[in-house]
Each structure stands twice: as C-alpha cells, then as structure tokens.
Amino acid sequence: MTLLTVAVEGLATDVRLPDGDGPFPAVLVRTPYDRRRHRAELRGWARRGFAAVAQDVRGRHASAGDWHPYENEAADGAATVRWLRRQPWSDGRLVASGSSYAAHCALALALEAPEGARPDAVIAAVPALGTAETAREPSGVERLWARAGWWAAHGDRRDSDDKALEKALAADPELLAHLPVSGLPARLGRNLPSWPGVWRHRARRRPGSWARQAGTPLLAVGGHHDHFAEDTVALWRWWGKPSARLLMGPWGHGLVAEPGPDAEPAHRVGLGDLYARWARLALAGELRHGHGGVVALGGSPLWVPAGTEGEPYRPEVLPLRGASFTADPERPVLSGTLTVPAEGTPDRCVLVTAPLPHPLDVVGLAEVRLRATAGTPFADWFARLAAVTPEGMARRLAVGVVRRADPPGRPAEFTVVLGRLARRLPAGTRLRLEIAGHHFPAHARNPHTGDDPITATRLLASRREVEPGRVVLRLPVLRSRHESTDPEQEILR
Template structure:
C-alpha cells in the first residue's frame, strides 16, 4: 500500500469467508505484521476485514523509521485506502497494543488527521498504550526509565527489524553496561550505533495525546494490566477521553496482558480477549454502547471483577506509630550513586549499626494483617524528608511479605525534586493504582531510597541533567517519621455481590 509520498507499506489482509462488504480493523505495528496473522484470522472469523501493516522502515515496509514521528500521516493514508476498497463497508476500527496502540490513537486524535475526509477511525481499541516518546522515556515526575528504554532501543532502535535479546546479550558480557555515564553515551557499550538514542531524552511535548483526548468523538476500549508499566497512561487515557462511550478493562496482568499474568491472577482473570474485543467492536461500530464511561478491574488474589472505582480517601499508615509502619532502620541514610538501591533485587540489607555498612535506605514494616486486606485505587506515600544536595530523587517501594516468607513487589513510585540542602520538604510519591487482595498474615514493607537502578537512571545529586552528567555525588538523607505516612486505598472486603461481569461491563 503506498504511503502519501509513495513509500510502499507492507500490509497483510484477511477477509471473512462470506460476502462483503465488511467493517475493517487495522493494526499498524513496528514488530512485524506477520506475527499478527492468527489475530487477523480471528477477526475475519467474526466478520471483520482485518489488516496488519508494518510501519514505515520496519520489516516489509520501505523507508526510514523515526519512532512516533510518521504514524499519523501514514495511518491516515492507510485508512483512506481501506475505505476505498470494495470489501470495506466504510466502518473502521483502529486497534493495537503498546506502540501499535499509539498508532491507533494518533489516527483518532491528531488534529491534522481529523481534518481529512475518511482518515479517522470510527472506534479505537488501545491495549497497554504507549502514548509517545516523551511519555515512555520518563516518569511524570521526571526520572528517566533507563532499563525499559535501553532494552527497547537496543532491540528495535535504528534498525528495520528487531532483536528482543539484544540488551540481555550485552549484559551477559558486560554486566555493568547500564551503569555507563553519561547515559547519553550508553550505546557505546551496545556494540552498534544508536543515533536516535540521545534525541529520545530531548523529546518534548509530554502528554500531547492526553491533551487531545478530551476532543475525541469515537468510542474507546482501553485495556491494561495492573502489573504493566504503562498502567498510569492507560488509566489517564480512559479518564481523559472525551467521547462518552469509553470503556476500560484492567486485569492483574503485565504488558502481555493475559499472556503475562501477574502472581495474583486467578483462573477468573484468564479472559478470552479476542471474542471480547470483537463483541465490543460490533457494539461500538453499531452505536449500541451506552453514553457513559464504564470499566471493570480484576481484583488480584480473588476471583472478582469489580467496577473501576472513583477517587476516594485513603487509609493512613503513619510512620513510627501504632497502627502504622514501624521504623526498622535508616531514618538517616546515604544515597550513593556508586552503590544504588537496585530495582531488580527485593532483598534488603541488615539494619545499620556497629560492624555494618551505613544505611542506603529507610526501612519500615507493618505487623501481620489480622484479616485479608482489599486495596482498590491509588496509593501514595506522604513524605517529609531532607537532603544535603540541591537535587534528589525520592523512591518509595512497597513490598508484601507473605505468610510463606516470600517477598512480592506491589508498587514503586519515584519523584524528582529540587532541594534546598538541609531544609526539610514535603512531597507525595505516587505508588500508582492497586487492585489486589492481601491475605491475612501478610506484612507490608516500605523502603524509602534515593535510587531505583537500573529501572531508573541515577540522579547525580548536583542539579545536572542525569542524561548528560558524568560526575555524581552522594546525597545524605533524613526521613522525618512523625510527618510521613503510607496512604493505601483500603476498601471494605469485596464480596461476590459487588462483582460485575467484565464482558457485560465492556459491551453495554
């Protein structure tokens, strides 16, 4: 299929067996269209003309790939081409997961596309959506997502195909590669040039699609996982969507959804997503969805699906007081860039004291739960703390210590803050959306640290840009327990009577 400038875009098409015309579903992907052939056959069996297209410069498509930059124009040309085919009845669903969800969303939201006749879709299915380069590169509070972006760029950046094991191969021979400074020059350790890597960190316009979402005028199905790194963006997209028929489906899944269930997923969370997507698409394209936002979330650790909650007050677990979290060690600690708290290690050091290394984090824990605890909503840490450096990242990591003695990660939040050295400041560290049941006997452990490496780049503590800084310094920290607390979205024990059927909730 020709792009607007004539560049051929490789496109697979699977048509239903019966006579047409048919509604169409379009998936545009940088991850090889041929991997979608089973999906296309599934759509076709349900009466849709199904297409998968390699984006410009990837796999079978010609041209040069510039991630996130050319998808609106190329997608609009594809939409017009689809609607002009004899097998098309003119109705078009833009669908995709991760980067492909970005391709679907720009087709619906980009102002230039919406001005073109027959270019915009009639509905959007966005699963674990990547909203844009700037949104994926950094947390909303500023810290760089080092591990995820290094892995993605090593696998896919500046090449026409992919090598999913590229970063693992680098780390196998060079375990300290991600510690390279400055971060901007990290590709020197990868063994191949990545000319687009420095530009990733200079990408601006964070939140562009979220700012455009209130102007949307087509139905949306946003799908995500409570263990997915893009969970916050999925929720924000659904909440910002302007068209009234917006639906949200969240399960206890990772980025691969039902193919990547979390440790708290149950048999009730193994939804057959293909039939559900097709049923929703039929309802959306036929105008049968109610003009109100609806959603369903799977409560991990239970078989229940529940309505997505609205904003609610959180229960406070104060630091160092009865009914809260006991301070174990590290009210004063040192965040040292040469010995950062690791994101890939849930073990904690023994309490600081004679003969032990100085504390590298503040460590707190709660008593065993005397009954199951249901958490449904946004969690956070309210923190009063002091740093002796002009810049600091504040990391809060929440872990469940199970009755069996294992540690299970629940949530991590990180906030970047400019500091007045030596002056206490108040900050809120968001921990994101939780939807899970903790069994009786579980203990909560909370760590307050200055790094979360290699998931996030290390703050040099000098005020310099962490992407270009080459000389970091240690940062001495103090947490003030009397003015700090863990905020948890505890709800009354959820019962079967509270549950919803996710299929009905999405399609009504």
C-alpha cells in the first residue's frame, strides 16, 4: 500500500492507496486533530479496497492558513473533493467520514458544498453539529466544562495540547469558578481571541431545517454517554433520502474504545469492518431506503431496532429532602459527583422511588414534569436522574435543564426533558431524582440577575420551592421482552 503526502489548496493531505490496479472508491477524513493520527485508520480502509485520504483542516498542524472553527469546512472540503475526483486512482465515488469535529467536516461537505463536490455517502460518528450545538443545550444553557476543555486544547493554535485545561486546573482548582467566564483565556495564560465568539452563537440549528435536504446515505454512530448523543439521534431522525442508519451503544465520546459502566460483551462492535461493508453497499446503491439501525440496551446484551420507544411509566417519586432549597451560584450543585449532602441548608430537592419490584428496560425519551417556584425572575432548573443500587451505589442516568424567566414567587408548571435512555434497571434499584438550580462546572452558573452567564460578575442566591406532589417522572418502558437484534444485519440491510 502506497502512502502519499501532498498539499491540496495548501492543506496537508495523506493518501493511502490499496495494492493493485485502480481506480478505487475513496474515503475522506478532514480533521483538526492531526491527520497523522489517522494513518492506522487509512491502512485499514486501504486493506479493504478504498483509497483513504486524511487532511489537516485549514490553519491546523501542517496546513496553511488561519484556524477558524466551523467556518471554512464546506468550501475547503469541496475543493478537496474536486481535486480527489480528478486523480487517476479515484473512480469518482466518495465517502466522507469522521468523528466529533471531523464528523462536522463530513456533514458540512454533504449539506453545504455545491453540487458535484458533495460525497456519495457519509459516516458521522459522535458529530459536532456546529458552534451553538456544541456550546449550548437545546434550552440555551451553556456547556462550560466541555467547551472550556476543547477551546483550551485546540482553540486559536496550530497544534493541540489535550491536557491544557487539566494542567490549568492543577495550578488553580477554582479556575472555572472565577468570573467572568469570558475572562478564561487570561486565566489560562494564553491568547484565545475566538473564545467570546463561541457564546455569541445562541441559536442552535434545527436538524429538520438542515439535514432534511440531504441526498446521500448516512451512517450515524453515537454513544449513550457522549455529550453529543441527542444530536446524533436528531441528525439520524431528520436525515433526508435515500437512507439513514443509526448505531448507538453504551459508549462515551470514544465509542467502543470508551465503554460505559453498563457496557456488555455483546456491545463490542468491530467498527472498521462495519464501516467498510456499509460504505460498499451505500456506494453501490444497495441499502434499503428509509431509516433504520440499532440501539444497545446498557446493562443487558439486548439490541433493539432504532426508533424503539417504550410505553409511558410513571413511578411514584417520594420527597426525601429539600422541597424548599436555596440555589446559590456561589455554592452550586457539582456535576462531577453524585453525592447528596444529608445535612446543612438544602441546595436541591431530592426525591426517590421505592425499590423496583422487577427489572425495567427503559428505551426512549424520558422527562420530568413539575410545579415549582423561584424567588428570582431568572432561573435554571436542572433535573438529574440516578439509579441507586441496593448497596447504595449511585450511577447517573440522565441530566436535563430548562432556563425560565417567571415572576418571582409565582408557581410555574414546566417539563424538563432528560433525553433518550437505553438502560436495563435491575430489580431492587431505586431511582433518585434531584431538582437543582445549577450543575457546575458541566454548565455555567445562572447568576439569577438577568445578566449573561458568560459575562456576569455578580451572583445572587435564588430561593426555590418544589411541590413534591406535582412532580411526575415519565419513563419509556418496554412492556414485553424483546429478542436481541443483530447490529450488523440492521445497519447493512
């Protein structure tokens, strides 16, 4: 297999060709994380008969130009596709592939590039859909930890320092607590001019207005424990013709290389072979039209067809502590621990269920309906659901948040969407539901003043009241046992 390194419009590009005579179908990976990290992946594609291409995006590593995340990928990708299709080793067919930001590059190419410069199929794993989608929850609440880590590691620099935030926190454990959030670059000790622009993007793009125009097959791959899990499913749901497949497992952002605590041996999937077989069928036009795929059930070897939705189940949640509590941004509920204080002034409302009398297979969208009151006109409401074993060990199931602006002291009824669950809960498990005003540092603190959480320098405590009898937890539960679905069969049909 031959490895070539060339410059395409100033962009450093590796090409790995299969043995034998061409021309070949091609796979293109465009990445800000150093194309050289993909050389083993390129060899895998080449062994399977594909010309494999990896490219540093503009302004990163060996590529010329300036680095502006999420801005140039459609145009630069289109120029690369035109070049690729002119090469004697290319048969003109192309799969755009990538994970995280590289998945954004593949999607921008498929959805925004001119006709003739678009790929024939897309593999998007744990996709970063765009600036607003990665920086904010659907409610608009800011994802502080993930964005601070990414921008510290990769923002406004040609190379990467993956441990930049970790090292800064070792020097100053209160780094993210200092205000304003917009001043983070100075506390990191480096120039980061793009940081304020991250937060100016407030409107998340609706997948239905973006992905529905797609005209190529899609394979969307995600993990239940990945922070882009909801975006992965939304992309698949809204993808246009001709076909879309979803593969979701109990994994983190690293997919099978980062299994969650609920992963089973049955959830080990050989992604390299699966991607290549899917790509062959996609390029040949042999995939069945429509949406399909599989979702793994964490804590069980079961795989169910994508789109499976359990029937509504409303377990009784009983108040344990803190129907009245204080949401104080100076002492926020921490996102990195599931420990619930048993003494002192309550900082959250805690409710629990009785032990489950039998196992529950929870598959689908979960949510919490509540009636509550805030003492400030501006308030975030976080709902965190955990499974507590009979031994007292807690495991996070889901976190949801809404941002509200209600008259102080006036009760409001609203729903907090917890997201999609796919988990088997053993008999004896208790469900613990926490209602809080903060979830820090995963999310920026609402200052309760009406000021932008990114530029705010003043914080106020907010008195909260939750009516325990009006809290309704809705879980989608499979009422009958399902036979496990074969992942490869569903993806490749």
